[in-house]
Amino acid sequence: MKLGTANCEVEAFACPVTFTVDVIGGKWKALILFHLMSGTKRFNELRRLVPEVTQRMLTLQLRELETDRVIHREIYREVPPKVEYSLTELGKTLVPLINAMREWGAVHEEAILKFRHEAQGLDETMTSETV
Structure with a gap:
């Protein structure tokens, strides 16, 4: 169910299990979180740890986890660019x-x-x- 507001739509979940599955569900999110539990990882490290996932799907799943602030994306301004992912305090829960x-x-x-x-x-x- 979606609740509409003037500026955005917000999902309203009747069941906390449904909400939890929405945050960490799908084929790859739990596996990504499992690998981030051992520490910060770069994108290509995650690709190697989860070889079945496509680059596009990994990017999408990471973005969704980042949007929910379950993971943190750190961008280092260097050549070549370096990006690292880690669990946030919320993610650690x-x-x-x-x-x-x-x-x-x-x-x-x-x-x-x-x-x-x-x-x-x-x-x-x-x-x-x-x-």
Whole structure:
């Protein structure tokens, strides 16, 4: 739901979980935050740490996190230009949440991958039976 004002639109979220997912959701934001938990990173460092993300998508995700002031972007005026990203104080409040996500994944990864594999086998069986 959006609330309109004279100068801008502001999102109004009925559920705090929805809002949290809006801030850190998506395929790459939590992973970016996880890597920034260990310290300041340059753009190309993040590209190497998350090789599956495209340059355009990484830029977009970093901008969204910066807009929400979860991360800080420091630009150094030198040649070649240097840009570094780090967690803000607000971003650091997400560390327990990111750690909990990491722990949950470590505990449940094997079982869930097994479930997915089983479901894929069922899907293939159903497809071959209907053909």
